[in-house]
Every structure is written in structure tokens, then in C-alpha cells.
Amino acid sequence: MSGVWGWFGGGAAKKKDTPKNAILGLRTQLEMLQKREKHLMNQMEEQDAIARKNVNTNKTAAKAALRRKKTHEHSLDQTIAQIGTLEQQINAIESANINRETLAAMQRAGEAMQGIHGKLTVDKVDQTMDQLREQNALSEEIVQAITSNQIGDHVDEDELEEELDALQQEALDKQMLSSGSVPVSDVHKLPTVANSDIKSHAQAEDDEEEELRKLQAEMAM
Helix, strand or coil: CHHHHHHHHHHHHHHHHHHHHHHHHHHHHHHHHHHHHHHHHHHHHHHHHHHHHHCCCCHHHHHHHHHHHHHHHHHHHHHHHHHHHHHHHHHHHHHHHHHHHHHHHHHHHHHHHHHHHCCCCHHHHHHHHHHHHHHHHHHHHHHHHHHHCCCCCCCCHHHHHHHHHHHHHHHHHHHHHHHCCCCHHHHHHCCCCCHHHHHHHHHHHHHHHHHHHHHHHHHHC
């Protein structure tokens, strides 16, 4: 029956508990040897006391006590050596078991990481990063297109400049008519005319003044 159980998983569980059972058995034996150590030490002390008591009165009894003390001392040395061997064996098994469990934990961690990564590769990561960069660039282009192209009719900048020049010329003409002079700051804004045009304009003004004086004289009569 035990053989059948071993085939169906019982053997694996038993194998897993083997270090634990071995350590428990060693510790049980270690406790027994430590009790024996104390007992032998007590026996040695008793025989030493008997030898001291009879050293002067009964040398035969004293010598026998010392002989028994030596026997106990020899057994004690053997027991102490066995205790040391068991302690070393326990430490060795515990270290080996810790190493095994550590390795098993590392293997489980490796399997977990493999499961997390799945089919993920460096090439796939690079491809994903390239796609993200492309989408970010596209987003920037979309934002730029939205902010640079405002909704509404397109205004011709040249037309605006011409209209502005016309308004400045109109304001300059009004200032000339009201003051009869042109500010120095606006001289550069005056249109350039030929000397002949200036003389013709002055002659026309003289003729107008002459006609005005004649009209005034006629009205005075």
C-alpha cells in the first residue's frame, strides 16, 4: 500500500519532509546525549567526593572511587564528542535545507517573471515605443494645426496695410486743412510730387485769391 501511495504523490511529500524528520531525530538524540552528559558529570562529582572522604581512612575505597570517576570521565568525553558531531550534522542539514528552499524560491520567482513577461521581447518594446513617439508627434501636429488655423474668413495682410495707409493719409489731410502746415514727424508721409505740380498748385491759389478780391470789391460797391 505504501508503494502505491508513493507512486501517487505520497513519495514526493515524504521526500519533502525528509530533512525535517532527520533534524527532529537528531535533536531528539542530542537532548538524550545532553542529559547523559549532565548525569556523567554528577557521577564524577560523587566519586570524587567519595575518594576525598576515604583518602586517609580507606585507601581501597578511595582508589575504587577514582577508578569509577575515570570511567565516567571517559564516557563523558565520548558523549561530548557525539554531541559535537550531532550539532554539526544538524547545522549541515539545516543549511542544506535552507539552500534547497532558497533555490526553489528563486525558481518560482523565475517562473513568475517568465509568466509576467510572456512573449514580451526587446523588439516588441522598441516597436511600442516607436508607436508612442509617432502618436505623440501626431498629437503635436494636430494641436499646431488647431491653434495656427483660426476659424473664420482669411484676412489678406496686404489689404490691411493698404487700408491702414489710406487712414493715415486721410488723417494727415485733415490736419493740413485745419492747421495749414504739416508736422515735421509727418513730412515723410507726404506723397512725393514734381516741382511743376507744386508751381501749378501755387499759381491756381493766386488766381483764386485774385478772383476773391474782385468779388469782394463788387459786393462793396
